[in-house]
Amino acid sequence: MTSKTLLRFALGALIAFSGAIEAIAEDGPAKQLFGVQTLPTVGAPLSTGFYAKGCLAGGVALPEDGPTWQVMRLSRNRRWGHPHMIGLIEKLSRDAAAKDGWPGLLVGDISQPRGGPMITGHASHQVGLDADIWLTPMPKRRFTADEREKVEATSMLKGDTLFVDPKKWTPSRTALLRTAASYPEVERIFVHPGIKKQLCDTVQGDRSWLAKVRPYWGHYYHFHIRIKCQPGSPNCKSQEPTGSDDGCGKPLAWWFTDEPWRKAPPPAKPVKPKIMMVSDLPKQCARILQAPSPNSIAEVTYGMGTKVAAPAATAAPAAAFAPDDEQIPDDIAVPRQSP
Template identity: 75%
Template sequence: MKSKTLLRLALTALLSLSGAVNVLAEDGPAKQLFGAEKLPSLGAPQSTGFYAKGCLAGGVALPVDGRTWQVMRLSRNRNWGHPRMIALLERLSRDAAAKDGWAGLLVGDISQPRGGPMLTGHASHQVGLDADIWLTPMPKRPFTKDEREKVEAKSMLKGDTLYVDPDKWTPAHAALLKRAAGYDEVERIFVHPGIKKKLCETVQGDRSWMAKIRPYWGHFYHFHVRMKCQPGSPSCKPQEPIGTGDGCDKSLAWWFTDEPWRKAPEPTKPVKPKIMMLSDLPKLCAQILDAPGPQSIDQVTYGAGADTSGSDVPAIVPDQPEAVPVPKQRVKSK
């Protein structure tokens, strides 16, 4: 793949001139290399590495329009994932619409075409098994391409507090989270601590599914679904198993102390940001990066439920992802 080798050489030269890092000719900043890929690799699907340090082979795209979902922020080109993740999203959208009174899913970032570190935003979403879903229900009409870039998701919190606004929260929000957590292949769901607290205070009856609902920074306008490592991915690294309790205990109370929100002290000496290189990822990721892909967008594999009638949005927008500002939050391992 001559063009990819030239890209790496150019990146190496640029970084060497700036003194930022000394790398081999075939190495380079992983987010630049994976962010430049507009199409997936061919072959069997395989998630390699950890959610925050890996890549994806054989990814498929979630169509930007379905009867019960719409993809947002198309310029990022992040509606790719493991086929089982795409199937899960389509299933969740249908089930929630039919059984939970949820009009449809607004889907945010899943992964890049070949996974890997992203140019902006997430530390995870690298192996095609993570997906962000807005807590704003889908409208009755398709958004235009421009609206999908500009429409803002609504926060579920009351002002600047850590608590859910009761005027925004509905039983359908809880039902949607319960539906997603009820799928066996779902490993975790990240939400804002205030949303977890709201569930702890209001959910009646069976609460076993709440073990999967994990509080985390951000996630006040969307929730983050994480799937387990899937069959056929022997190099996928799983997280430690979750407990069996509902999570409405001291571990949740900690989020409502000052400690999680305390700013880290300023370093006494300047610290160079660490750049994740291709060589830092599992070795298989270099092969996935160089693997052949579809010759054109017409050969891309999509999920099964595409419905683009009445929409001015193309089936996929493979443009280079734009740098989209995201809210700053404390970085901590999930």
């Protein structure tokens, strides 16, 4: 066999192998393939798809520690996000410490390095524009790595009720939520219905910011910040605006009926759960799975609002993430939708 023939054979094998990898990325279970990614792509930030059906390119990591924040549950590797999301968390931590009497943020899940569905946990947090913040204040000392895995957040509810325990809720928690809602890029803040009711019953003066605070299942020990699609992400799908109503009327009252908490009857026949494949996501997500990674986490970590640039030599071409016309659902699927 001549050297030219060997070269053709090698090139053919490489092309076939690349095709096989691409087929796996397009057709494999999305949560497994995105869940094993340890580093983001290199290049400009790009949120693709909807909060509950999409992926993220060019994400950056929130440092484990800052002057006014600590990241919890580090083993999950979910402290990644769009740079604007990471910058907003840092800003909120500083503003809340300076203005609201809140000593610092304990930050929960943001997103995976390349976004996408998670093996466990959230339906959303897929495009790097969502973040969970505990309603437990940061202590003066630094948690150990082991404590970050085991320390439990404090529920704001009174026993097994739907209502906030007045002994736990403080004005500083109200101020923290008000500050988070004050940022123009924040689209929604999800809290437990009991927390929303607490705010509706107690907030005086300007109540316009309450329109962004939305009741939702869970969220009794943390709140969930969601920001708008950011410039440079043309295929990011935003939600409808919340409007100006403070949300303290009929929609909130629905949460205190039996309907939201009624268990659905079991199906007559077992239903096999649908597995979301990569091919079910926007087309760019398969390419994002295969895109180059930076050399280390230090190259894509925010620190006090300053991004450390990744090496240009490994940057992915912008054309690799060109938008398509795929339509994404307008909202997160929930068991029953409130009025």
